Amino acid sequence: MSNIIFYFSGTGNSYSIAKGIQKEIGDTIVVPLLKAEDYKAAEYNIVGFIVPVYYLHVPEIALKAIKRISLRKDQQVFAVADYGGTLGYALQDIREALADEDVILQExxxxxxxxxxxxxxxxxxxxxxxxxxxxxxxxxxxxxxILENKSTGYIEPNLIAKLFHSRSKKQMSLFGEIGSELYTKEQCVHCYQCVKLCPTKNITIGEGNLIWGSKCVQCMACIQWCPQKAVSHPLMKKNRRYYTNPNVVVNQSGEFEFK
Ligand SMILES: Cc1cc2nc3c(=O)[nH]c(=O)nc-3n(C[C@H](O)[C@H](O)[C@H](O)COP(=O)(O)O)c2cc1C
Ligand code: SF4
Ligand code: SF4
Structure with missing residues (x-):
């Protein structure tokens, strides 16, 4: 394969974008960003990053993984940030994370x-x-x-993002604490899909129940993908509607697959 796309994804949106771009540009491998260490990114022609926005930023776990990747100065590098309403500082985050690599980021x-x-x-x-x-x-x-190797401008935060920025930092500092309050309801069938999906291995199997530790990064995978809708949290109102990307499924090993 000539090109590589790294993604981080909780509910499949970022993964589905990675697969969509892979289909269009061809000759591309799509791999989880958290497995980037298994690949030599500098050996590919085009390197892409697809990440969601959490509280106006790239999730810290994803940003740390991007920072660890070595690239070549003459490589074509692009990033796509996907978001539900307000993009914020995500592309600035990636640009800064790659500053030492001296590459020109397509945003x-x-x-x-x-x-x-x-x-x-x-x-x-x-x-x-x-x-x-x-x-x-x-x-x-x-x-x-991407195929035309077009340069793009910088994508900067808008006014709404700037106004809400202080709240976002505070919320992110609470991720671990909030995650430790997740729990299973009685309809849990002990399939352990949530355990396999968790990117931080934050869910452990206790005696008859699951235990959420303090390493949660709020990806929502354990809640949203549970086949029994058995994962809950004190903040979750009754009858809240679930979301996973309609073009993505989770296989037996807890990996994403495109439908
Ligand atoms: C903890 C958390 C924080 C989020 N914060 C934002 C945000 O600040 N702005 C926004 O537009 N979307 C926000 N979202 C929505 C996601 O960025 C969006 O749904 C994204 O496409 C999810 O990608 P995924 O399915 O690959 O995980 C947030 C989602 C989560 C789970
Ligand atoms: S995915 Fe749902 S049903 Fe399966 S073990 Fe986790 S909480 Fe239980
Ligand atoms: S505990 Fe759940 S929400 Fe938190 S990081 Fe793991 S899978 Fe994501």
Missing amino acids: YKIRMPGNYILEYGAFPKAYQEKILKKAQIQISKIAGS
């Missing part, structure tokens, strides 16, 4: 359905479909731009 953004079930339920289906249809068009445009 893109795609709006996707929001997934933060601790704050809100899934958008209505028709609205999700509208967003996903637009996203598909954008994926094609971005792929075209």
Whole structure:
């Protein structure tokens, strides 16, 4: 393969964008960002990063993984940040994380359905479909731009992001504490899909129940993908609607697959 795309994804949106771009540009491998150490990114022609936005930023776990990657100065490097409503500082984060690599980053953004079930339920289906249809068009445009190796400008935070920035930092500092309050309801069938999916191995199997530790990065995977809707949290209101990307499934090993 000539090109490589790294993704970080809780509910499949970022993964689905990675697969969409892979399909359009061809000759590309798609791998989880947290497994980047298994690949020599500097050996590929094009390197891409697809990440969601959490509280106006790239999730810290993803940003740390990006910082650890070595690249060549003459490599084509692009990043796509996907978000539910306000993009914020995500592309600035990636630009800064790659500063030492001396590469010119091609910056893109795609709006996707929001997934933060601790704050809100899934958008209505028709609205999700509208967003996903637009996203598909954008994926094609971005792929075209990547193939032409077009330079892009910087994507900077807007005024809303600047106004809410102080709140975002505070919220991020609470991720571990909030995550440790997750729990299973009685309908849990002990399939352990949540355990396999958790990017920080934060869920351990106790005597008859699951225990959430303090390493949660709030990706929402354990809650949103549970086949029994058995994972809950004191912040979750009753009957809140679940969201996972409709084009993505989780296989037996807890890995994403494109439908
Ligand atoms: C903890 C958390 C914080 C989020 N914060 C933001 C945000 O600040 N701005 C935004 O537009 N979307 C925000 N979102 C929504 C996600 O960025 C969006 O749904 C993204 O496409 C999810 O990607 P994924 O399915 O690959 O995980 C947040 C989601 C989570 C879980
Ligand atoms: S994924 Fe759901 S049903 Fe399976 S072990 Fe986790 S909480 Fe239980
Ligand atoms: S505990 Fe759940 S929400 Fe937290 S990082 Fe693991 S899978 Fe994601």
